Amino acid sequence: MTIDDDLIETAPDERLITHLRHVDLAVPDYDEQLRFYTDMWGLEEQVSEGGIAFLAAAGSPEQYSVRLRRAEEKRIDLVAFGAATPADVDALAERLGREGVRLVGDPGPLQTPGGGYGVRFFDNDGRTVEVSADVEVRAHRKLEEGESVPVKLSHVVVNSPNPEQTVAFYRRHLGFALSDTLMHPRMGRMMWFLRTNFLHHSFAVARGPHVSLHHASFEMRGIDEYMRGTGRLLRGGIEKVWGPGRHMAGNNTFSYFLDPHGNTIEYTTELERLDEDSWHPHLYDFTDPMVSDQWGTANPMNEFVAQRSFNDPDRGVFVAPPV
Numbered sequence: 001m002t003i004d005d006d007l008i009e010t011a012p013d014e015r016l017i018t019h020l021r022h023v024d025l026a027v028p029d030y031d032e033q034l035r036f037y038t039d040m041w042g043l044e045e046q047v048s049e050g051g052i053a054f055l056a057a058a059g060s061p062e063q064y065s066v067r068l069r070r071a072e073e074k075r076i077d078l079v080a081f082g083a084a085t086p087a088d089v090d091a092l093a094e095r096l097g098r099e100g101v102r103l104v105g106d107p108g109p110l111q112t113p114g115g116g117y118g119v120r121f122f123d124n125d126g127r128t129v130e131v132s133a134d135v136e137v138r139a140h141r142k143l144e145e146g147e148s149v150p151v152k153l154s155h156v157v158v159n160s161p162n163p164e165q166t167v168a169f170y171r172r173h174l175g176f177a178l179s180d181t182l183m184h185p186r187m188g189r190m191m192w193f194l195r196t197n198f199l200h201h202s203f204a205v206a207r208g209p210h211v212s213l214h215h216a217s218f219e220m221r222g223i224d225e226y227m228r229g230t231g232r233l234l235r236g237g238i239e240k241v242w243g244p245g246r247h248m249a250g251n252n253t254f255s256y257f258l259d260p261h262g263n264t265i266e267y268t269t270e271l272e273r274l275d276e277d278s279w280h281p282h283l284y285d286f287t288d289p290m291v292s293d294q295w296g297t298a299n300p301m302n303e304f305v306a307q308r309s310f311n312d313p314d315r316g317v318f319v320a321p322p323v
Contacts, residue, residue, distance in 0.1 A: 055068065124162070127317070155271070180193045189207070247291075
């Protein structure tokens with residue numbers, strides 16, 4: 001029996017998690033990272049004090065899409081998701097505790113911009129995950145034609161040395177649904193795309209040598225803005241990892257770059273919207289060039305691309321961030 005048929009999907013109307021909110025990163029050179037994510041990547045600094053910066057995407061109602069924290073060691077501080085109500089947060093926390101998931105603390109008010117009510121816990125690999133509700137909606141806007149800055153955080157992908165168990169954790173405990181899987185004829189299944197709404201994926205798990213961030217992806221207004229943003233980074237001398245191209249799983253565009261501390265980040269657009277009542281997960285062989293890049297415009301998916309995506313081992317496993 002495989003992981004795909006071992007788990008029964010949670011019905012969409014029974015899910016307690018609604019969407020992706022933000023990804024929080026600890027970085028050794030805080031000032032350099034802050035300049036990169038604002039001046040080059042196109043996020044907007046909302047609050048910055050005491051070595052912590054909350055960075056918003058112009059088109060997103062979320063208070064922030066990325067949080068940067070000054071720290072001696074690089075790590076993912078947490079990945080945050082939304083819930084519809086505080087009651088759903090409480091119900092999730094109660095269920096997680098009953099099922100033996102390690103909570104960082106009891107549910108309660110959040111002290112981050114926008115407030116709200118949330119709970120933090122560790123996943124099976126030791127990442128800190130936050131689920132919150134009642135966060136104040138941020139004043140945002142519809143981007144104009146030609147604006148090559150992120151509309152929102154699209155998805156977060158993590159590396160796991162135990163990906164089958166990690167996928168099982170998010171499906172069993174958090175109600176994520178499997179959209180598609182990538183496989184290699186010799187290495188087996190390599191990446192699982194998970195969703196918590198009609199978008200093809202807001203989270204994914206990749207097979208990697210250690211726990212780390214694989215990449216964080218940001219949605220652009222459209223193809224033209226996606227290409228303009230890609231070109232701006234290329235002209236700015238930012239190291240490109242892979243792209244521009246269009247994946248088959250998710251049918252989204254991709255251009256991957258490295259931030260100053262070696263985190264892979266992506267510009268994307270047109271992520272597939274699914275009819276969840278009729279969708280059936282595919283198993284794609286990514287040695288097929290069309291699976292990696294339907295356009296055929298990207299550099300080959302090879303060891304260079306894979307190694308950049310492995311990232312450094314995460315030093316924050318089973319250690320909750322201080323903020």
